Amino acid sequence: MTGNFPVALVLILGAVLIPLLPGLLRKAWMLALPVIAFGYLLAIPHGLHGQVELLGQTLTLMRVDKLSFLFGTIFLLAALLSVIYALHVDDTMQHVAGLVYAGAAIGAVFAGDLMTLFIYWELTAVSSVLLVWARRGEHSAATGMRYVIVQLLSGMFLLAGALMHWRATGSLEFGHIGLSGTAGLLILIGFGIKSAFPFLHNWLMDAYPEATPTGTVFLSAFTTKLGIYALARGFAGTEELVWIGTLMAAFPIFYAVIENDLRRVLAYSMNNQLGFMVVGIGIGTELALNGAVAHAFADIIFKGLLFMSMGAVLLRTGTIKGSELGGLYKSMPWTTGFCIVGAASISAFPLFSGFVTKSMIMSAAAMEGMTFNWLVLLFASAGVFHHAGIKIPYFAFFAHDSGIRCQEAPRNMLAAMGIAAALCIGIGVFPGALYALLPYTVNYEPYTASHVVAQTQLLFYSALAFAVLMRTGIYPPELKSVNLDSDWLYRKAGWGFVVTFRLALTETRAGLAELIEARRLAIADFVTRHRRPEGLLMRSWPTGSMALWVMVLLLANLAFFYLR
Amino acid sequence: MTPPADSKKYWLDDPHNVTKLFRGLWIACGLLIGIDLFLHRHEDFEFATVFGFHGAYGFFACVALVLAAKQLRKVLMRPEDYYDRDRHDR
Numbered sequence: 001m002t003g004n005f006p007v008a009l010v011l012i013l014g015a016v017l018i019p020l021l022p023g024l025l026r027k028a029w030m031l032a033l034p035v036i037a038f039g040y041l042l043a044i045p046h047g048l049h050g051q052v053e054l055l056g057q058t059l060t061l062m063r064v065d066k067l068s069f070l071f072g073t074i075f076l077l078a079a080l081l082s083v084i085y086a087l088h089v090d091d092t093m094q095h096v097a098g099l100v101y102a103g104a105a106i107g108a109v110f111a112g113d114l115m116t117l118f119i120y121w122e123l124t125a126v127s128s129v130l131l132v133w134a135r136r137g138e139h140s141a142a143t144g145m146r147y148v149i150v151q152l153l154s155g156m157f158l159l160a161g162a163l164m165h166w167r168a169t170g171s172l173e174f175g176h177i178g179l180s181g182t183a184g185l186l187i188l189i190g191f192g193i194k195s196a197f198p199f200l201h202n203w204l205m206d207a208y209p210e211a212t213p214t215g216t217v218f219l220s221a222f223t224t225k226l227g228i229y230a231l232a233r234g235f236a237g238t239e240e241l242v243w244i245g246t247l248m249a250a251f252p253i254f255y256a257v258i259e260n261d262l263r264r265v266l267a268y269s270m271n272n273q274l275g276f277m278v279v280g281i282g283i284g285t286e287l288a289l290n291g292a293v294a295h296a297f298a299d300i301i302f303k304g305l306l307f308m309s310m311g312a313v314l315l316r317t318g319t320i321k322g323s324e325l326g327g328l329y330k331s332m333p334w335t336t337g338f339c340i341v342g343a344a345s346i347s348a349f350p351l352f353s354g355f356v357t358k359s360m361i362m363s364a365a366a367m368e369g370m371t372f373n374w375l376v377l378l379f380a381s382a383g384v385f386h387h388a389g390i391k392i393p394y395f396a397f398f399a400h401d402s403g404i405r406c407q408e409a410p411r412n413m414l415a416a417m418g419i420a421a422a423l424c425i426g427i428g429v430f431p432g433a434l435y436a437l438l439p440y441t442v443n444y445e446p447y448t449a450s451h452v453v454a455q456t457q458l459l460f461y462s463a464l465a466f467a468v469l470m471r472t473g474i475y476p477p478e479l480k481s482v483n484l485d486s487d488w489l490y491r492k493a494g495w496g497f498v499v500t501f502r503l504a505l506t507e508t509r510a511g512l513a514e515l516i517e518a519r520r521l522a523i524a525d526f527v528t529r530h531r532r533p534e535g536l537l538m539r540s541w542p543t544g545s546m547a548l549w550v551m552v553l554l555l556a557n558l559a560f561f562y563l564r
Numbered sequence: 565m566t567p568p569a570d571s572k573k574y575w576l577d578d579p580h581n582v583t584k585l586f587r588g589l590w591i592a593c594g595l596l597i598g599i600d601l602f603l604h605r606h607e608d609f610e611f612a613t614v615f616g617f618h619g620a621y622g623f624f625a626c627v628a629l630v631l632a633a634k635q636l637r638k639v640l641m642r643p644e645d646y647y648d649r650d651r652h653d654r
Contacts, residue, residue, distance in 0.1 A: 139648075253629060254629065254632060254633045254636055255633075255636075255640075257629060257630055257633035258633050258634070258636060258637050258640070258641070329574075329576075330572075330574060363608065366608030366609060367608065371609060374608075374609070378621060378625075379621075379625045379629075382621065382622045382625040382626055382629075383625065383626065383629050386626045386629060386630075398576070401577070448606065449603060449605075450603070450605035450606040450607065453596070453599050453600075453603060453605060454605055454607070454612070454617075454618045455618070456596060457596050457597065457599075457600075457616075457618040457619040457622065458618040458619070458621065458622040459622065460589070460592055460593050460596055460619070460622075461593055461618070461619040461620070461621075461622035461623040461626075462622040462623065462625070462626045463589060464589055464590070464593050464623060465622070465623045465624075465626035465627050465630075466626065467586055467589055468627075469626075469627065469630055471586065474630070474631075474634075475630060476630065476633065476634045476637060479641070480643075480644045481637075481641045481642060481643065481644055482641075482642050482643070482644055482646050482647065483636075483637075483640040483641055483642070484639075484640045484641075484642060485640075491647050492647070
């Protein structure tokens, strides 16, 4: 097979047909699309396909190599799991948006040049915001608008950087870019917004918890991992990324501890996991890059699983606030079990997927002698267990009994969670299958006695800390609240600035108008005073006085000549 | 707390059983640290081979994390409708 037809279009064009199909056929079609696309991807040989000449540039619509194949595979898998999870939803718009979004992300992964990348990049933004708006409330409308503005802004940075890169190098090819010059910096900012770099991150915590229960599962898979893919392709070995990633891994966990909305807790922990990947890309050795993309692969599954379990809770109970939940294991035992598998995976327990992927990044950091970064990442590893591994299942399913009794999640949701949980354990037990897909040959053994013991000690003592703090009452209770983050800058300070500025502008304009009006009246007054019928300049004069004045002038003239 | 709709008693509903679990966790932690006596862990850093390094690091990291986050609440926490309040002033 030639592979000139982009895999992305299988999903995007296929999604367009969804509204036309009736009931059962529609469901079968949605399930078939990712499978067909994957079968087609398998048939395409590695290399450059679908090359188009445009404006003297060669655009490559399909670049299949180990890196893009790995991300294409996991994106198709995530699309399939998300479709299964959302199968019960009776909202055509969400189905179409979800599959177009998945298709766009896949198109971006296979894009061989920056222009094709840009087009798919923007399509992910436009299609994904529909999953936020699909909740159809005043709140989600505002959140979606903020989200899409940030996403499109990321595309603008990418476009500006790509054009400068083209001028500088004469090529639009999307290979290693690096941080030399303005072009590289602009593109890095564009990628950084999608990967949720510190201070560019807040769209993630803002928007993901506001989407529909099924929409968040779609969202969690694609946008941020597309950012990670783009960083791995364009900025591998950029040292600044080590520090950015270290900061990313550490600061969100503080927020996660005090956050009440459990899906927002997951968004913070996603930011923390992205930090590990960014560190791996920054280190740039073969082991580190393998670790970064392997962790992205595992993260899509376990983070998707965690968002699925919380989505099921939201669907059945109508709330996702830690302060209102508790004791749900009695009503939703299967969801509880699957959630715990996801929690164990993100916490990197031995035999679960996070263990075999995150440890590669940790080892790579240690091999480069990055003591400080390694210690921070170890802190973040303990912290992620604390807030995502324990807090999520504990406050939703255990803690004090909230009295809520509900149905177990729908069967299609349980099926999606079951497959994801099986994959988490499968990758953890048989890491070789995932390792074989990685871009570089793997010479890494995750299951050494030292490593298993060290990691288990770390996690058990973190659990002990949680239990001790809980029983002594030191642990901060879940409270109805919001916590300030960098979105405060535009939601409060920016808004306040606009309001104040507008007020100042209105007042200045009013003051100016008053001043002008007063001047106008004064001038009008002056004019009318002198030019009114009896005014000095408009008065009629008697002819006698005129003759008198002429005589005065003549006499003055005479006197002047006489005296001279 | 609202009374549950079903009267079925679960194992975890009994506080004694929760205490049992808590003690079990202490025992598990004790056994895990005991492994350090027999196993010479191969570590990338010399300091990480110290007896009980990972256990102590995990415990104190989490305590520090929670205490710091608790303090952060004083600065960062706002009422739930904080951002919605002035939306209606527009």
